[in-house]
């Protein structure tokens with residue numbers, strides 16, 4: 575059996591997991607401070623996947639190992655769990671079921687947890703939520719499960735949309751409570767579905783985006799165009815060293831009550847229009 579061992583964990587390298595699957599990995603597991611990707615043949619892995627080590631090992635059931643290592647992730651009032659651990663969601667927590675490995679957003683990354691916690695801290699009953707860069711759909715689904723009447727997830731990567739729709743179906747969520755389309759904001763690229771046309775014009779109650787600092791800086795004004803007055807802005811994907819860029823952008827756009835939460839090197843910023 576061929577193993578490609580990369581330094582890091584499922585959390586710190588969540589963004590690379592897709593690349594491993596795309597390269598042909600037949601399974602992934604975390605062991606100690608390494609990610610182990612199983613392959614049928616030795617490949618030349620470059621870019622973000624460079625720096626690993628090829629190992630020849632005796633056969634083992636990788637699926638069992640992967641399933642053994644993954645745990646439910648609590649974040650505020652939500653616990654995110656893979657389908658086979660749905661029964662382990664503690665009583666009183668709202669379960670959000672996500673099949674790992676299909677798109678970014680399994681809850682194993684600090685930014686996803688910070689965003690779910692920030693959504694959890696709001697009263698979302700009957701509210702409308704726009705999730706920019708939805709990935710697995712996790713944040714839009716969390717909002718819907720927390721009572722939002724309408725959560726709309728868009729992503730620039732078309733491959734994420736069927737994954738988000740499948741995750742929503744698995745959680746018993748359907749449009750308009752949770753709805754997903756390929757899209758982004760800016761340069762006239764955001765075209766809400768007909769059912770959202772009025773909403774898109776008057777603004778959402780909450781806009782959440784787990785992207786990165788430079789993009790938040792570019793999109794700050796556009797975010798506000800899509801929020802109603804008083805609406806809540808939740809931005810993450812921000813490395814601590816780039817936080818000042820985002821804070822300056824929010825000050826420039828006149829965002830009120832700006833607050834920062836941090837988890838290790840990752841930051842989340844909230845504010846109101």
Ligand code: SAM
Pocket residue numbers: 678679680681685686689706707708709710711712713728729730731734757758759784785789811
């Ligand atoms: N929302 C999920 C979460 O919180 O775990 C996924 C966040 S993941 C870090 C960022 C996602 O944003 C990716 O799915 C990526 O394809 C998408 N994305 C990147 N740039 C984007 C843009 N300009 N507009 C919309 N989506 C974008």
